Amino acid sequence: MSKFVDFLLDESVGEAQLPKGDTWSIHKFGGTCVGTSERIQNVANIVVKDESERKLVVVSAMSKVTDMMYDLINKAQARDDSYVVALDAVLEKHKSTAIDLLEGDDLTIFLARLSQDISNLKAMLRAISIAGHATESFSDFVVGHGELWSAELLSAVIRKSGLACACMDTREVLVVNPTSSNQVDPDYLESGIRLEKWYSNNSSDIIVATGFIATTPQNIPTTLKRDGSDFSAAIMGALFRARQVTIWTDVDGVYSADPRKVSEAVILKKLSYQEAWEMSYFGANVLHPRTIIPVMKYDIPIVIRNIFNLSAPGTKICRPDGSENEDGQRLDSPVKGFATIDNLALVNVEGTGMAGVPGTASAIFAAVKDVGANVIMISQASSEHSVCFAVPEKEVKAVAAALEVRFRQALDAGRLSQIAVIPNCSILAAVGQKMASTPGVSATLFNALAKANINIRAIAQGCSEYNVTVVLKREDCIKALRAVHSRFYLSRTTIAMGIIGPGLIGRTLLDQLSEQAAALKEKFNIDLRVMGITGSSTMVLSHMGIDLSIWRDLQKEQGEKADMQKFVQHVHGNHFIPNTVIVDCTADSFVASHYYDWLRRGIHVITPNKKANSGPLEQYLKLRTLQRQSYTHYFYEATVGAGLPIISTLQGLLETGDKIMRIEGIFSGTLSYIFNNFVGERTFSDVVKEAKDAGYTEPDPRDDLSGSDVARKVIILARECGLKLELSDIPVKSLVPDQLKDSISADEFMQQLPQYDQDWSNQRQEAEAAGEVLRYVGVVDVVNGKGTVELRRYKKDHPFAQLCGSDNIIAFSTQRYEKQPLIVRGPGAGAEVTAGGIFSDVLRLASYLGAPS
Numbered sequence: 001m002s003k004f005v006d007f008l009l010d011e012s013v014g015e016a017q018l019p020k021g022d023t024w025s026i027h028k029f030g031g032t033c034v035g036t037s038e039r040i041q042n043v044a045n046i047v048v049k050d051e052s053e054r055k056l057v058v059v060s061a062m063s064k065v066t067d068m069m070y071d072l073i074n075k076a077q078a079r080d081d082s083y084v085v086a087l088d089a090v091l092e093k094h095k096s097t098a099i100d101l102l103e104g105d106d107l108t109i110f111l112a113r114l115s116q117d118i119s120n121l122k123a124m125l126r127a128i129s130i131a132g133h134a135t136e137s138f139s140d141f142v143v144g145h146g147e148l149w150s151a152e153l154l155s156a157v158i159r160k161s162g163l164a165c166a167c168m169d170t171r172e173v174l175v176v177n178p179t180s181s182n183q184v185d186p187d188y189l190e191s192g193i194r195l196e197k198w199y200s201n202n203s204s205d206i207i208v209a210t211g212f213i214a215t216t217p218q219n220i221p222t223t224l225k226r227d228g229s230d231f232s233a234a235i236m237g238a239l240f241r242a243r244q245v246t247i248w249t250d251v252d253g254v255y256s257a258d259p260r261k262v263s264e265a266v267i268l269k270k271l272s273y274q275e276a277w278e279m280s281y282f283g284a285n286v287l288h289p290r291t292i293i294p295v296m297k298y299d300i301p302i303v304i305r306n307i308f309n310l311s312a313p314g315t316k317i318c319r320p321d322g323s324e325n326e327d328g329q330r331l332d333s334p335v336k337g338f339a340t341i342d343n344l345a346l347v348n349v350e351g352t353g354m355a356g357v358p359g360t361a362s363a364i365f366a367a368v369k370d371v372g373a374n375v376i377m378i379s380q381a382s383s384e385h386s387v388c389f390a391v392p393e394k395e396v397k398a399v400a401a402a403l404e405v406r407f408r409q410a411l412d413a414g415r416l417s418q419i420a421v422i423p424n425c426s427i428l429a430a431v432g433q434k435m436a437s438t439p440g441v442s443a444t445l446f447n448a449l450a451k452a453n454i455n456i457r458a459i460a461q462g463c464s465e466y467n468v469t470v471v472l473k474r475e476d477c478i479k480a481l482r483a484v485h486s487r488f489y490l491s492r493t494t495i496a497m498g499i500i501g502p503g504l505i506g507r508t509l510l511d512q513l514s515e516q517a518a519a520l521k522e523k524f525n526i527d528l529r530v531m532g533i534t535g536s537s538t539m540v541l542s543h544m545g546i547d548l549s550i551w552r553d554l555q556k557e558q559g560e561k562a563d564m565q566k567f568v569q570h571v572h573g574n575h576f577i578p579n580t581v582i583v584d585c586t587a588d589s590f591v592a593s594h595y596y597d598w599l600r601r602g603i604h605v606i607t608p609n610k611k612a613n614s615g616p617l618e619q620y621l622k623l624r625t626l627q628r629q630s631y632t633h634y635f636y637e638a639t640v641g642a643g644l645p646i647i648s649t650l651q652g653l654l655e656t657g658d659k660i661m662r663i664e665g666i667f668s669g670t671l672s673y674i675f676n677n678f679v680g681e682r683t684f685s686d687v688v689k690e691a692k693d694a695g696y697t698e699p700d701p702r703d704d705l706s707g708s709d710v711a712r713k714v715i716i717l718a719r720e721c722g723l724k725l726e727l728s729d730i731p732v733k734s735l736v737p738d739q740l741k742d743s744i745s746a747d748e749f750m751q752q753l754p755q756y757d758q759d760w761s762n763q764r765q766e767a768e769a770a771g772e773v774l775r776y777v778g779v780v781d782v783v784n785g786k787g788t789v790e791l792r793r794y795k796k797d798h799p800f801a802q803l804c805g806s807d808n809i810i811a812f813s814t815q816r817y818e819k820q821p822l823i824v825r826g827p828g829a830g831a832e833v834t835a836g837g838i839f840s841d842v843l844r845l846a847s848y849l850g851a852p853s
Contacts, residue, residue: 018199022243025052028059028211028233029248033307034150035063037100042307044157046248047206056168056240058211058233059154061146062097065090066212069143072121076128083125091118094149106156113152117145140213141221144171147210147229155208166204170232171221173198174214183225183290186235187217195239209236227288234287234302238294245295246314247287248307253315254279254286257338257485261478263544266489268336269313272320275336276302278431278467282339292317320433334434334441335488340477341427344376345396346457349403350386351416361387367406371398377427377469379460388458390471396421425457426477429469430484442468448487450631451579451849453602454480479573486577493846494527495579498571502533502555505608506585508835514548516839526846531571534562541570564594572603579849583838584609596623599632606841608638608834613719614712617726620719633848635841640667640713641808643837644826648844650720650812653822658814660721663780664821665810666800667713669829670696670704671735671776673806678774684760685753692750696806696829700746705735707776707789714778714787721782733790735776767793773801799823806830 027047034040047057061069068090075083091114098110121142128134134142148169155167173194176184211229216222224231230247237245253267254276271279271286273296280286287302295302301318354360361380364387368375373395379388391399403419410416435441442461445468449456458471472480486494497513499506513528520526529545538559540546546554572580582598584591584607592612595605596619613620613636627634640646646665653660666672673696677687688705691697697704711730718725734741737756740749767774772793777800779788794800803809808828811821827833 018196018240019054020241022241023053024240024242025050025055026233026237026240026242026245027055027057027248028229028245029057029154029307030229030250031060031063031066032250033248034059034061034154037097039307040097040101040150040154040157043154043248044161046307046310047154047158048161048163052243054205056207056209056236056242057154058209058229058236059147059150060211060229062093062150065093065146065150066143068093069146070139072125073128073134073139073142076125077132077134079129079132081129083129084122087118087122087125091115094153098153101153101157102160106160110152110156114149117148121145137220137222140223143223144210144213144221147212151208151210158206158208163206164204165206165208166202168198168202168207168209169213170210171213171215173209174224174232174235175217176214176222176224177217178222184214184222186214186294188235188239190217191235192239227291230287230291231294234291234294237300237302238298241298242300244301244303246303246305248305250306250308251304252306252309252312253304254317254337256336256489257481258340261340262338262482262485264489265485267312268315270320271315271317271336272433273317274466275431275433276317278429279337279339282341282427282429282431282467282469287317334438335430335432335445335484337431338481338485339429339431340481341376341429342474342477343393344390344425344427344471345393346388346390346422346425346471347396347399347403348386348388348418348420348422349407349416350418350420351410351414352385354385354387354416363406364403365389367402368399371395371402373399377458377460377471379458390425390427390458393423393425396423422457424474425471426474427469427471428477428480428484429467430488431467433466435466435468444487445470445484448484449480451602452479452483453631454483482577486579493525493579493849494577495529495581495842495846495849496571496577497528497530497842498532498534498567498580498582499530500534500567500582500584500591501586501588502535502551503585504831505834505838506533506583507552508831509583509585509838510548510551512835512839513842514551517548520843524846526843528842528846529577531577532567534564534567537562539563539567541567564591568594568598568603572601580604581606581842581845583607583842585838587611589615595634596626599623599626599630599634602630602632604633604635604845606635606838606845608636608642608838610639610709610712610716612636613639613716614727617719617724621724633845635844636716637841637844638834638837640716641810641824641826641828641837642669642830643833643835643840644808644810644824644828646717646810646824647720649822649824650717653812653814653816654721658816660780660782660812660814661818662782662813663717663721663810664777664813666775666803666808667710667778667810667828668704668776669806669808669827670698670701671710672803672808672828675774675776676803676805676807678760678764683754683757685750685757688753689750700749702736702741702746702749706741707732707734710776710778710789711787714780714789717778718780718782718787721780723780723782723785723787725785725787730787730789732788735791763791771796775800799825 029043033043072083072086094114098107102110151167155165158165173191175187175190177187178184211232212223214222214224233245254271255265256268257265259265273292276286277289277292280289299319301316303314303316305314306312349364373391375389375391377390400419400421407416430445454476456470460469517528532541533551539562540555540559581604587609589611592609595612598605637647670691673691674687678684688701692701711732714730715725715727740752764774772795775792775794777792800809806829807825809825811823813821
């Protein structure tokens with residue numbers, strides 16, 4: 001490299017000086033860009049329209065031609081005479097392309113050259129066929145013709161537009177030295193001398209050069225191996241000290257992740273040289289690292305552009321200036337992209353005898369080298385107790401066998417405990433230059449994986465901090481890629497939602513989500529996507545998110561038979577969103593029985609359904625234990641008091657160390673309405689009928705009057721306080737007369753209820769005479785470890801006596817609030833407030849997952 005620098009600094013080489021610097025722009029067009037006559041004409045148009053003062057264009061062979069040329073050699077070596085027919089196909093492809101593009105002398109000259117080349121190739125292939133073998137230089141010479149022909153075609157088309165254009169056979173200029181690793185090292189000094197000589201005889205402001213091919217110092221034809229055309233363009237950029245190297249391809253640029261795996265991957269506007277280097281190592285569709293080396297020395301930017309979408313600005317690879325917010329990312333996002341490598345296996349060599357023994361790692365990797373395996377990643381703890389590394393799965397058997405042989409004595413003696421192979425692995429790498437100066441990147445990465453319920457097998461991070469690499473199970477790789485991409489790119493809180501029960505509460509919630517989703521995304525970066533809605537008979541699913549403005553129509557038109565297993569699998573597993581929440585808007589114990597499994601699978605649960613938290617104590621305790629031990633959240637604010645903050649208030653008191661003595665409250669909006677309106681001369685049955693007609697009661701008012709709903713709320717609060725009570729432990733004062741409990745219909749109940757009005761009137765009058773009112777309450781007596789549901793009398797100045805409508809009121813008596821209880825009061829019934837309570841839990845989940853508070 002130093003010779004090259006010295007040479008470029010020396011402007012005295014050669015008589016006719018090659019003008020260097022920003023006046024030159026370099027373009028490289030791959031095989032797909034010049035695959036047909038129309039595409040070659042398109043390339044010529046792009047070159048002609050480029051306003052650079054001078055330009056050099058590097059071209060590959062027409063698409064599939066390089067493969068056709070290698071096939072010719074293989075057929076000839078195999079003494080398969082069909083190489084003659086295959087060579088005729090090569091001739092015809094280029095001849096028909098030339099006829100499409102050229103005319104007159106240009107066409108005549110090209111066809112004559114093509115005919116001569118084909119004749120020479122036929123003789124050479126015949127010689128190979130006779131010998132049954134082709135040397136590498138013979139093969140490289142044959143294969144290089146594809147580039148020569150496309151360069152001559154393109155230069156002729158450019159000249160046809162009236163511009164001067166020279167055609168460069170880069171074997172006259174680029175000199176490379178083969179290395180032992182099937183690569184080549186450019187000889188910049190000699191190449192510079194030859195370029196000056198070539199330019200003095202072929203000076204032109206437009207040059208079309210062959211990519212991929214070069215020569216050795218002994219003038220033997222060779223190639224630049226993998227990604228050779230890109231490499232050619234970069235070398236030329238350095239030799240010319242060009243303003244920019246543009247690599248034209250068939251994609252819009254470099255993506256933040258493989259768009260086939262992450263549908264919301266974005267095009268990166270800028271990458272540093274180091275970032276492009278790292279991502280290319282991990283298989284991303286970026287330049288080969290060696291392509292970057294020649295231009296990096298002189299800060300020459302490389303731009304990746306899509307020839308089929310000229311409106312796309314592409315990706316610029318350059319030295320970062322650190323002053324701009326690129327790619328539309330949040331300013332705090334230091335990760336540029338993610339890449340994966342599949343089909344790997346981990347090899348773990350461990351044992352106490354490794355610690356402090358020099359040469360152990362050297363011996364391990366010498367054994368790996370001896371079997372020709374490629375080590376993708378290495379991880380070793382500072383204790384030196386184990387060395388872990390990843391190799392391609394197809395090579396792991398040979399590696400393990402070699403290690404078993406090499407360390408047989410150490411294994412037998414117990415100095416090494418095992419050589420373990422973990423198959424079916426993948427690597428996920430996060431790449432970004434700003435990672436080096438940003439604390440917490442690894443924490444964020446691992447947190448995103450943990451929240452997606454993904455286990456990490458091994459970790460590696462270089463001291464440069466340009467990438468963090470993790471090894472995962474192969475089946476978790478795409479999910480992991482989507483999880484981390486979502487965390488750093490989409491939003492901190494892109495959440496997939498599944499709504500169960502689109503009844504009154506469920507559909508109200510869906511309407512609220514529809515109204516607020518856009519504002520939440522814009523203001524708070526919370527991206528809520530309802531991926532599925534299911535009722536008891538039909539469900540509707542979407543891969544990108546249901547349009548909530550028309551969800552009712554979609555359910556009618558696209559609804560399919562409800563299937564809970566399929567529904568959950570779709571919402572949780574078949575998309576790019578790592579965070580999943582299921583919202584159960586039913587009162588169904590069967591649905592509630594699935595919560596444990598959902599939480600175990602990493603699915604968050606939000607619900608107003610009381611059945612899980614008031615069901616059998618053993619199942620409740622199991623559910624809460626799992627929730628506390630996992631990264632998944634279980635929110636159920638709306639199970640008590642609809643949208644009122646009763647559960648969260650109680651949890652806040654407990655978490656801050658307060659001691660709960662007693663919770664007493666009116667928990668039923670229906671019964672609150674009934675007793676608030678049971679005044680004056682009104683009868684009890686009239687008030688119940690009014691509540692039923694207003695929609696405050698269940699279809700059968702006995703469901704409310706029985707007190708069972710209040711009992712469930714009492715048991716939920718009791719268990720929050722740590723009381724291990726079953727629902728059957730709560731004595732409940734039912735307001736349904738014994739004679740009307742079971743044997744009659746709801747209509748018959750309403751018809752017969754007036755028979756008991758006198759009893760109710762007597763109770764009310766007794767209370768009024770004492771200056772009191774009747775209220776139906778639930779009580780959690782934490783001190784004595786019990787709960788009750790009963791009808792009580794309260795003085796008219798008591799807060800419980802001053803309610804109106806269907807309001808709930810709950811009083812918390814605690815050590816801190818002993819003399820004056822903490823009161824929570826507000827609407828405790830109705831679809832709007834209940835759905836609002838659920839929505840509040842959804843936003844609470846979003847804040848737990850990282851949304852701004």
